[in-house]
Amino acid sequence: MHRVVVLALDGVYPFELGIPQRVFGSAGRHYEVLTCTVDGEPVRADADFAISVEHGPELLSAADTVVIPPFDMSLISRELHPRVTEALERIRPGTRIVSICTAAFVLAAAGKLDGRQATTHWRLTEQFRAMFPAVRLDPDVLFVEDGHLLTSAGAASGIDVCLHMIRSDHGSDLANRVARTCVVPPFRDGGQAQYIEQPVPEPTGQGTAATRHWAYENLHLPLTVAELAEHAGMSNRTFARRFRDEVGASPGKWLTQQRLARARQLLETSDLTIDQIAAQVGFATAASLRQHLHAAIGVSPLTYRRTFRTEAVATSAGESSCDAG
Template sequence: MSSEPSSEPEFRPHRVVVLALDGLLPFELGIPHRIFGRPKDERDRHLYEVVTCSIRPPGPVRTDADFAIQVEHGPEALATADTVVIPASYELGPVFEAGRLTDELAAALAHIRPGTRLASICTGVYVLAAAGYLDGRPATTHWAEAEHFQRMFPKIKVDADVLFIDDGDVLTSAGVAAGIDLCLHMVRRDHGTAIANEVARRMVVPPHRDGGQAQYIHRPVPDPQLSTTTAARAWALGRLHEPIQLRDMAEQEAMSVRTFTRRFREEVGVSAGQWLTQQRVERARHLLESTDLSVDRVARDAGFGAAQSMRQHLQAALGVTPTAYRRTFRAATVGSECHDRVGSMR
């Protein structure tokens, strides 16, 4: 007795290929594996497959530490990638010094298919730039290398004051921890806030730091015995649905508006107004994913007041309307919640 052919499309995880170059930083090499290796769907299937490759046949790759790593895949793996991630390396040679690829590296990158999503962590951006992927586009890197990077690649619009930049099919990040932010952002973009937040909880890291947040604090971190803005932020998070003025937040810390404004930027890296908008966007995303509330109600509960205001802020932050965002992520979130409930009953 023949069985009916299944109408369900074949499941295939999104393949992330991480390019390991000599002189790589082990911490940054591990970021994509740690983040993309965690997410699963409602059937307990991994949403991503992560593979590491070298520009040479399988073998050892030097790190900046006192050990090498054994890489099991050669450059041909790049041809199978849906996303390619290039972590930082301290041995980029002519890529860093002259802005040009070695023949070996160019041959490896030639395996990448058109339309593949590309991402770099820290100085991995030099590889993307030397390959011509960033001409005329915005990009970032570690603040300490930004000036050199801009001189080397004048056609690129370098922004040294952000954690990461999402330019659609090419994403770049600043150093070290910003690579975590970038990879979590890609998971959030692919599968929604709920799944990205679960990955962040497992890693014990903040679930979201906006890409526009400053890379580093120009002034020294305040003495913990001095007044900070922590209480004001907690107070604001508890009433995002209400109008919140800067003076209201300053009063929670018994500071003048001027002092509070300066202290807030020192501690958080953005202005209080920018931070409030970021938190409201996050609240709106959560409500759009996890509830059936109308767009008008979500706008009110997130503190935007009117749907038009929320639509403008989501469009600016995410490039989509509230309705399109919900259509993309609502089903995946519901499936994940159902899976969690079933798992808790076992």
């Protein structure tokens, strides 16, 4: 059983502290979730109560994944408290470490993010960059995975990154079941841009939601941005701008994300050939699917299928010819 250890720091946000238990705990026997503090003592929450846990920092040395929830922004500092430093030093090399929101400041202060890509809440972008210029901060995404280190943005992004880890560990089928149990989307479109405070666009009486739904139901078609704009009754330029305002990504990027998500589901749950899957999700050829999947997650369709299918998969001649390597 994969052990997830949650490190509760002083000023911890109660909601985010509970996310790992809620999400990983919904995955059944696959994960064990335990909580600790840097000294085994209670911590005060960012609320009118304290939180008492049963474990001290020694638990970190036996963790497969460590999750650090966010804490009161007034406690952010370039320097870590010695007890926090000592606790982090207990984590074994190569252990997966995850931060939610302000906890990215902890990893950065510990020097773990130097030279790496990371993210945090969009409100903290300038403060983070000023304090830790050696970190390659990307404030536009919901979460970032750089090797064994994962950083995520605000509260809901903590759910996103936990679902991503379940998907990486056990495939989309389990991640989707956990998402349904928690009544959350298994994958959120776009990035933080859609949540950043900005002037409200002039009302037009139209949005892109209906067109997104239509596109999702017709991924097998070679849809273009012009066709999406026509369906929405907008000019190409207006549609692209409004789509980005609502989703946080361009229509083309969103389409590719949806096609890849559908392809991964079919790779895990069906015996369709790579050519058949490519056709069903709207990629022109199996080679195109292979190129996009490799760019997104670094593996070929056949390798992905072998990793996430629990039962034997019949490899057809079509798969062998189109997905070699």
